[in-house]
Amino acid sequence: MENQRKIRTTGSEPVANDHGPSTMRAVMYRRYGGPDVLEFLETAKPEPGPGKVLVRVGAAGLDRGTWHLMAGEPRAVRLAVGMRAPRNPVPGIDFAGEVVAVGAGVVGFAAGDRVLGVAAGSFAECVLADARKVVQLPEGITWEQAAALPTSGATALQALQKAGALGTGTRMLVTGASGGVGSFVVQLAKLHGAHVSAECSAHKTDFVASLGADVVYDRAGGGAFSGDAAYDVVIDIAGNPSIATLRRILATDGRAVIVGAEVPGPSLTGMNRQMRAVLVSPFLRQSLSMLVSVNKKQDLTGLVELMSAGKLESRIDKTFRLGEAREAMEYLVAGSVCGKVVLVP
Incomplete structure (x- = not known):
């Protein structure tokens, strides 16, 4: 890493640097671990090759997926991103910003365009993205x-697509409803007319109710899993209910979708419960499935249209500076976040 120069090791704000246009500042990590592995460094600015778009980052989203990659947990993720150390030392996936330059063969984008998308390494002043994973961002x-x-x-x-058809009166339970994914699930389900029950920590119930949930349960109380529950759909984002519990609260022909990896703890795959659900589902009238999401441009386009029309909202809990990525990750891991955390330059 001879082309990288450390500009902060402690505190939240970077030390002033006079660097030319060929460099940029970025959050970086050279080993797996907790938030303490994150550093704020100066590194080379990427150049857009064929099919690529270089974007000056206006904001970057932080989520549990970024935590998994930083921690190298579950261990199976290291097969994709580096066994002993991360191959891409800049974390972050989500971004929004302004196009700086485009590579050969890119159509539909030009310098100055407002865009959003996904690309590895978004916790930086600039990010290099595949044009196929970027969409235009409307004003407003x-x-x-x-x-x-x-x-x-x-x-x-x-997750909602995998759960199948939703309509007026569909009885749905969303666990982990206060997080980034959960906050969007509740809003999207209400757009489909579902009757949404939601579960979260006690201090987050008002937030979840503000998303439009019809009933909000305190996780500690266990009311969402009461004996008389009979949900048509369960979107489980919390990573805690057993397969038996999910089956007990589902209607006879109900559908459960388990989202993402199980919550923290050393594990090879982080999906033992999810895989058991998939294995037993063919023998049941109920449907149990798991979701590992993939980035689809058409999905992002549709979500942006809903947001532009005022039908969907990103609920931002807290904004941190790029140089405060360590503090932002600590805040996320602490479990107090309602909605999303973002980083800005």
Whole structure:
């Protein structure tokens, strides 16, 4: 890393640097671990090759997926991103910003365009993205609102798609409803007319109710899993209910979708419960499935249209400076976040 120069090791604000246009500041990590592995460094600015778009980042979204990659947990993720150390040392996936330059063969984008999308390494002043994973950002949507949308919004949308048809009166339970994905699931489900029950920590119930949930349960009380529950759909984002519990609260022909990896703790795959659900589902009248979301441009386009029309909202809990990425990750890991956390330059 001879082309990287450290500009801060402690505190929140970077030390002033006089660097030319060929460099940029970025959050970086050279080993797996907790928030303490994050550093704020000066590094080379990427150049857009064929099919690529270089974007000056206006805001970057922070989510649990970024935490998994930083921690290298579950261990299976290291097969994709580096066994001993991360191959891409700049974390972050979601971004919104302004196009700086485009590579050969790119159509539909030009310098100065407002865009949002997904690309590895968004916790930086500039990010290099595949043009196929970038969409135009309408006026009226802030960088922060846009950067909070891509991964969490797409995961929420795909979870509902996997759950099957929704309509007026569909009885739905959303666990982990106060987080980034959960906050979008509740809003999207209400757009479909579902009757949404939601579960979250006690101090987050008002926030979840403000998203439009019809009933909000305190997680500690266990009311969402009462004996007389009979949900048509359960979107489980919390990573806690057993397969037996999910089956007990589902209607006879109900559908459960388990989203993402199980919550923290050393694990090879982080998906033991999810895989058990998939294995037993063919033998049941109920449907149990798991979701590992993928980035689809058409999904992001649809979400942006809903946001532009005022039908969907990114709920931002807190905004941190790029040089405060360590503090932002600590805040996320502490479990107090309602909605999304974003970073700005």
